[in-house]
Amino acid sequence: xxxxxxxxxxxxxxxxxxxxxxxxxxxxxxxxxxxxxxxxxxxxxxxxxxxxxxxxxxxxxxxxxxxxxxxxxxxxxxxxxxxxxxxxxxxxxxxxxxxxxxxxxxxxxxxxxxxxxxxxxxxxxxxxxxxxxxxxxxxxxxxxxxxxxxxxxxxxxxxxxxxxxxxxxxxxxxxxxxxxxxxxxxxxxxxxxxxxxxxxxxxxxxxxxxxxxxxxxxxxxxxxxxxxxxxxxxxxxxxxxxxxxxxxxxxxxxxxxxxxxxxxxxxxxxxxxxxxxxxxxxxxxxxxxxxxxxxxxxxxxxxxxxxxxxxxxxxxxxxxxxxxxxxxxxxxxxxxxxxxxxxxxxxxxxxxxxxxxxxxxxxxxxxxxxxxxxxxxxxxxxxxxxxxxxxxxxxxxxxxxxxxxxxxxxxxxxxxxx
Numbered sequence: 001x002x003x004x005x006x007x008x009x010x011x012x013x014x015x016x017x018x019x020x021x022x023x024x025x026x027x028x029x030x031x032x033x034x035x036x037x038x039x040x041x042x043x044x045x046x047x048x049x050x051x052x053x054x055x056x057x058x059x060x061x062x063x064x065x066x067x068x069x070x071x072x073x074x075x076x077x078x079x080x081x082x083x084x085x086x087x088x089x090x091x092x093x094x095x096x097x098x099x100x101x102x103x104x105x106x107x108x109x110x111x112x113x114x115x116x117x118x119x120x121x122x123x124x125x126x127x128x129x130x131x132x133x134x135x136x137x138x139x140x141x142x143x144x145x146x147x148x149x150x151x152x153x154x155x156x157x158x159x160x161x162x163x164x165x166x167x168x169x170x171x172x173x174x175x176x177x178x179x180x181x182x183x184x185x186x187x188x189x190x191x192x193x194x195x196x197x198x199x200x201x202x203x204x205x206x207x208x209x210x211x212x213x214x215x216x217x218x219x220x221x222x223x224x225x226x227x228x229x230x231x232x233x234x235x236x237x238x239x240x241x242x243x244x245x246x247x248x249x250x251x252x253x254x255x256x257x258x259x260x261x262x263x264x265x266x267x268x269x270x271x272x273x274x275x276x277x278x279x280x281x282x283x284x285x286x287x288x289x290x291x292x293x294x295x296x297x298x299x300x301x302x303x304x305x306x307x308x309x310x311x312x313x314x315x316x317x318x319x320x321x322x323x324x325x326x327x328x329x330x331x332x333x334x335x336x337x338x339x340x341x342x343x344x345x346x347x348x349x350x351x352x353x354x355x356x357x358x359x360x361x362x363x364x365x366x367x368x369x370x371x372x373x374x375x376x377x378x379x380x381x382x383x384x385x386x387x388x389x390x391x392x393x394x395x396x397x398x399x400x401x402x403x404x405x406x407x408x409x410x411x412x413x414x415x416x417x418x
Contacts (some may be wrong), residue, residue, distance in 0.1 A: 020054045037371075039378050039385070046073035049400040051383065060408045062377075062384045064397045066214070067246045067358070069277035070327070072399035074368040077315050077407045078276040085311035093302050104310035106107045108319045109285060111255065112268050118284045119305035123245040123271030124160025126282035129299065130208065130241050130269050131164060133284060135184075136293045138205030139359040142237055149205045154190035158215030159208070159243055164294060171215075191221040193228040194313060200232065205237040206267075207232075211257035214246040217391040218353050218360030226261040233266070239290065240265040245282070249273040250398055253330030253356035255320055260355065281309040332405060336394070339409050348416040350390075359394040360387075361412075380411040 024042040038344045042054045049072055051059045064070060071078060085100070092098045105117040118133070131151060138149040153159075160239045166174050167181035175181075186204075188195040190213060200207075211226055214221040233240040242265035247257035249270065258265055267290060271282035284291070303309070321324060333356035340359055343349040350362040363373050370386025377384055377392075384392045396405060 005279065009338060018055055024054060026104060039098055039383065041378060041383065042100045048072045048074070049404055051398045055079055056382070059383045060396075060400075060404055060411075062382055062394050062396045062408050064395050065277055066272065067249075067395055068272040068275065069252050070250050070273035070398050071243045071316070071319060072397040074279065075276060075399070076173045077319065081311050081315040082278050084137065084306065085308050088307070090308045091303065091306045094300055094305065095305060097268055098307045098310075100307050100310035100314065101305055104305065104314055104317075108270075108274075108283060111317050111320060112270075112285040113264060114268070114285045115288045116286060118286075118294070118299070119309070120282045120284070120301050121280045121303050121309070122160075123161050123269070124165060125281050125301065125304075126242060126245070126269045126271050126284055127159045127165055127223065128162055128250050129284045130206075130243075130267055132299060132409055133267070133286070133290060133293065134206035134208075134239050135369070136298075137239065137290050138203075140293050141289065144203050144205060148203045150184055150186055150201065150203045152186045152188060152196060152199050153215070154209055155187055156190055156213055156216040156219065157208075157210060158213070159210070159245075190219065190227050192214075193225055193232070197203060197232055198227065200236050200238060204236065204238050206241050207242040208243065210243045210247060210356070211260075212247045212252065212355060214358075214393070215387055217362070217388055218358055218393060220353055220355060224261070230263045239267060241267045241269060243269045245269060245271040247358075249316070250320060250325040250329050251356055251358050251395070253333050254326055257355065274313050274316055275309065275360045276312050278312045278406050279309050284379075293375045329398050332398075332400065332402060336409075339406075341395075343413070343416065346416075355396075357396055357398055357400070361392050361394060363390050363392065365390050367416065370408070376415045376418070377411055380415065382408045 021042050025040055027303055043051045045052045046055050049061050051061050090120045091243055108117050109115055120129055134151055135149045138144040139146055142384045153168045159165050163178060164182040166178050168185035168187060169175045170187060188199050193289050207229060230240055238285055242258050254260060267284060267286040269284055275281035304379040335358060336357060340352040340361060350364050353360045363370055370390050370392045373392055374384050384394055386392050
């Protein structure tokens with residue numbers, strides 16, 4: 001989209017929503033549980049970094065489905081891969097092999113520098129799988145007495161919403177009213193290596209961390225933290241599990257966020273972008289020693305590793321192997337953070353954090369809440385989302401053009417200067 005078209009879009013996007021939008025939202029609110037609070041826009045189609053609503057208004061997507069759409073909406077390579085597989089076979093269950101499964105496991109393991117893959121569907125399923133894997137490894141390999149395995153996690157974490165995962169959440173909204181909670185987890189402050197070291201015992205089987213905490217506001221740990229975690233876990237015979245569901249697969253300018261400190265964990269937990277925004281695909285990737293603890297029937301998923309998912313994920317892996325997307329995220333990310341940091345101290349922005357094409361922008365509460373800023377940006381044709389009250393998250397598809405990125409930043413400046 002040209003700058004002229006984008007400017008026209010700004011005018012269109014400020015128009016009052018018509019009856020079609022209001023009716024669609026009212027119907028959704030009447031017939032779905034209110035577990036989300038979406039912005040009042042109803043998307044009908046999308047391409048690249050742009051979405052079009054039921055009114056025909058165009059919006060620049062600066063969220064990318066929380067990184068599930070790293071390669072943009074309707075990416076031709078991914079759509080073609082999905083269409084070709086749809087004509088052949090979509091599901092066999094794991095009762096049988098299919099002809100895309102071996103290639104998927106082999107190529108994803110190679111991308112991660114690992115040996116084995118355990119495919120699932122959603123990010124939460126993959127985290128649950130990682131927890132089960134770590135406990136079984138602890139009992140079968142490390143020799144922790146049965147029932148005593150413990151996993152260390154960080155405060156302000158977000159790993160999903162299952163009962164076990166919210167048991168170790170420190171977010172009241174995610175955790176409240178879902179007890180009794182699953183035991184076996186120790187919570188330490190994120191980024192505090194000394195506290196983490198003190199929490200490790202002989203019963204500790206794993207440390208589960210996000211290399212960058214997304215839902216918490218794109219929190220980047222102190223320099224050396226991940227390397228310190230790697231050194232500590234190696235010395236204490238503890239698994240280092242990196243939840244790269246949001247941070248991985250190109251988002252931060254490298255394939256994995258752990259690479260920024262030259263760290264390779266014992267286990268990657270992947271999701272979101274692995275399915276290219278086409279189908280839900282997730283996986284746990286690790287060594288043969290770790291994932292080899294499973295025997296037939298001990299864990300599984302009817303849809304995990306299905307032919308359609310494998311076909312799309314194989315194309316994602318192929319796109320990442322060349323490194324162009326990682327380089328693009330690094331270069332545009334440097335530009336994004338340079339421009340955002342110019343806003344700090346101007347009275348509206350208190351802080352900016354992040355890596356690559358991923359940023360958390362803390363809004364001064366005197367200027368407005370994150371929700372209010374998101375709504376004002378929506379009126380200007382830009383879609384972002386708030387978190388934790390005063391923060392907005394910016395994470396455009398990696399295919400966004402510099403011109404469109406700059407246009408989106410112009411809208412943010414205009415909103416903050418109003």
